[in-house]
Amino acid sequence: MNRIKCIVSYDGSKFHGFQVQNQFRTVQGEIQKAIKNICKDESIVIHASGRTDAKVHGRRQVFHFDTLREMPEKQWKRAINHFLPNDIYIIDSFLVDENFHSRYSATKKEYHYMLSMNDYSPFETNYIYQYGKELDIEAMRNAAKIFIGEHDFASFCAVDQYGNTIRTLYQIEIENNQGIVTFKLVGNGFRRYMVRHLVGGLIQVGSHRITKEFLEELIESKGQKKCLFKAKPQGLYLHEVFYK
Amino acid sequence: MNRIKCIVSYDGSKFHGFQVQNQFRTVQGEIQKAIKNICKDESIVIHASGRTDAKVHGRRQVFHFDTLREMPEKQWKRAINHFLPNDIYIIDSFLVDENFHSRYSATKKEYHYMLSMNDYSPFETNYIYQYGKELDIEAMRNAAKIFIGEHDFASFCAVDQYGNTIRTLYQIEIENNQGIVTFKLVGNGFRRYMVRHLVGGLIQVGSHRITKEFLEELIESKGQKKCLFKAKPQGLYLHEVFYK
Structure with missing residues (x-):
């Protein structure tokens, strides 16, 4: 075999x-x-x-x-x-060798989420979320820090999922390249919809609709208060899977 | 009105x-x-x-x-x-005002053709011709010069088209950005398939299959010898239309 x-x-x-x-x-x-x-x-x-x-x-x-x-x-x-x-x-x-397993041997995953603050582009619509408005990048970078480390991310996972929602996020970087914003997330694992909820929450902070403190409340509630902002799937990329 | x-x-x-x-x-x-x-x-x-x-x-x-x-x-x-x-x-x-006409008032057009010399990308397949091999950029730049100016481009037009095939090409630039090659053509007008035949001919030069001299023969034949190389449509962009 x-x-x-x-x-x-x-x-x-x-x-x-x-x-x-x-x-x-x-x-x-x-x-x-x-x-x-x-x-x-x-x-x-x-x-x-x-x-x-x-x-x-x-x-x-x-x-x-x-x-x-x-x-x-x-x-x-x-x-x-x-x-x-x-x-x-x-x-x-x-x-x-037979000890390798794509899922169980993975130690880290990196996801990217791409968003455009520019005017709509028909070329990007399936690849970059066409947000089309300015976001406060510094506010998002600052808020992103609260996700770093080990947390129970239950408030940011799909509602229909049970089991362990504790994950460790090693890194969130937010880059702005001529109006194209890339969120880069590295963690030991991500549950269903987790990246889209984390990015969705950050977008709400970047548009000054919610505060960093509100995001903190969500995460500390461990699933009691759900994050209601889920970024569209089109901008999301499984960027890399890491193994030992 | x-x-x-x-x-x-x-x-x-x-x-x-x-x-x-x-x-x-x-x-x-x-x-x-x-x-x-x-x-x-x-x-x-x-x-x-x-x-x-x-x-x-x-x-x-x-x-x-x-x-x-x-x-x-x-x-x-x-x-x-x-x-x-x-x-x-x-x-x-x-x-x-009513004197403006999208077609008849246009003085210049700019087309871009994009080609990738890199490994295949499923994200680019509809947008950048996936050539996948190295091309001699300098040889193409050198050969492109023969197209500049007023010429009878009959050898580079669709075979089923009659009428005036004389056009003036003002500029062909060839840029290489990390393996993505962009051909930028500016002219007073382009007949059907003309850009794709010009780029197709240049690609043949860049892959050392034909010489600059052979391209010159084609153009000087004024339609007697047809350019048989037509680049795929996926990499072609009508980039800009210019008016007075």
Whole structure:
């Protein structure tokens, strides 16, 4: 049995998210269909570092799968890309040992969220949230500090999710490049909708609708008071997954 | 009667070109549908500076139309955008006098063609031609000089077009920004497929498949020898239309 690790990039615009769903076009579904062409007699299931939601993009998502098929490791990249549609691309492929797991071996993840304060652009609409107004960048940078460290992020997670909502955020950087704002978040893990709620809350601070103190109240309430601001999926990128 | 001039930006990916066609989604068709919502009793036809082909993008395309409807000039931008799909956007609107004509008053046009020498990106596939190999930029810059000035560009136009193929090219600049190559062409006018044939020919020079001298032969043949290299539409942008 060979375990193959792939780094994959995808434009999320035309997918109903990552995870396989009957009758819907998904990233996992398309990748498994491509691999099926190569490993004809096997039933291959890929395991990603985590799911991404509909319209969310992947820059360097990671997945692995097991196969009996023997091939030089770099050949997998070429072979799978040959069968993939043009909005998914395998950047690299590796033969890894069986202790590697895309999800359980990941130590850190980096997400980026892109927002435009400029006039609307039809070219950016699927890739950068078209906010179209000025934001107070310094106020957002200042407020972002309260998220750093280990917290119970229950107030910033999807309401339908149970279980452990404690996560550690190592870094939030907010860059402004000619009106295009990029939020860069690095943490040991992110629950569903967590990045979009964190960024949504910061946008409210940046537009002076709420204060840093209100965001602090939310996080300290550990789920009792929910963050009601969720940034649109279009600006979100799973940027990188880190392993030991 | 009021003549309205609009500057419009569109992502050409999901259009069958600019010009109205029955049963196909076109830029002109969508804009006319939007205006129909505002000028209900009039039958509005818009006149653009020129057509763009399927998948070709517009950054600052210009069109005008005549209407009996009275509105402050900047209000037209807001009103039309309200009814437009998210891949078309009116950047600005003006009330102009009846001597203005989007096509006949245009004195110069600027087209950009974008090409990537880097590894494939699923995010760029509709916007930047994914060439994926190194090109000799200096050789292309040197060859581009032969196109400058007034020439009969018959060898670089669509085969099915008759009439005057004499045009003046004022400028071709070729920029390389971290592997993304932009060809910037400014001329008094461009016939159908002309930019894509000029860029296609230059790419052949940049990949050392043909020489500058061969391109010169083509242009001097005035249509007897056709340029067989036509760059893909995805990388092409009508960048700007100039008026006196």
